[in-house]
Amino acid sequence: MKCFNQYIKKMKKIVVILAAIATLTSCKSEADKKAEQSQKNVEFYTKVWDQVINEGKVNVLDTAYAESIVLHTLPEIKGIKDSKAYYAGFVTGFSNRKFTVKRMFANGEDLVKHWQFTGTHTGVFMGIPATGRTVNIEGSTIAKIVDGKIVEEQDFMDNMSFLKQLGLIQ
Helix, strand or coil: CHHHHHHHHHHHHHHHHHHHHHHHHHCCCHHHHHHHHHHHHHHHHHHHHHHHHHCCCHHHHHHHEEEEEEECCCCCEECHHHHHHHHHHHHHHEEEEEEEEEEEEEECCEEEEEEEEEEEECCCECCECCCCCEEEEEEEEEEEEECCEEEEEEEEECHHHHHHHCCCCC
16 A cells, blocks of 8 residues: 555656646747747738739738738828739839748747849830830838738838839920
8 A cells, every 4th residue: 555655656647747838838828929929920911922923923912911911102002902903013114023032030020131133124014004014123012910910011112113114204
């Protein structure tokens, strides 16, 4: 009986130790959760823009964008329909498109990407008839992703250089 009681005590200790280990390994700090969310957002955002611009699959934005999406441009664009139309202009206006994410940083739901866009202006783009000219432009985007949906974006690029490359200004 004494041997059995010792066995029970050892088993209780093992169970307590295993429970403590399970508790410690299953707890994530807020910083760990934020880092994990940041990584998910980077992967999601990279995939979205590869599909939309490089593959020309603008309809991906139907599920990637939140209904209340806002593109902070001049003029500001709100809603999925108008936001899709904005990016569809790049897809229909340029052939040989290549969109490359050079760097991307995320902090939870906030994200910044440095990108490069190249293409040949072979279609109508924002009302501008095809010029046949090639563009190579870099820029940055600040975005916010909430619950797996893009809710805000603001692009920064050298529009003067873009217009010069299109041959629209000198």
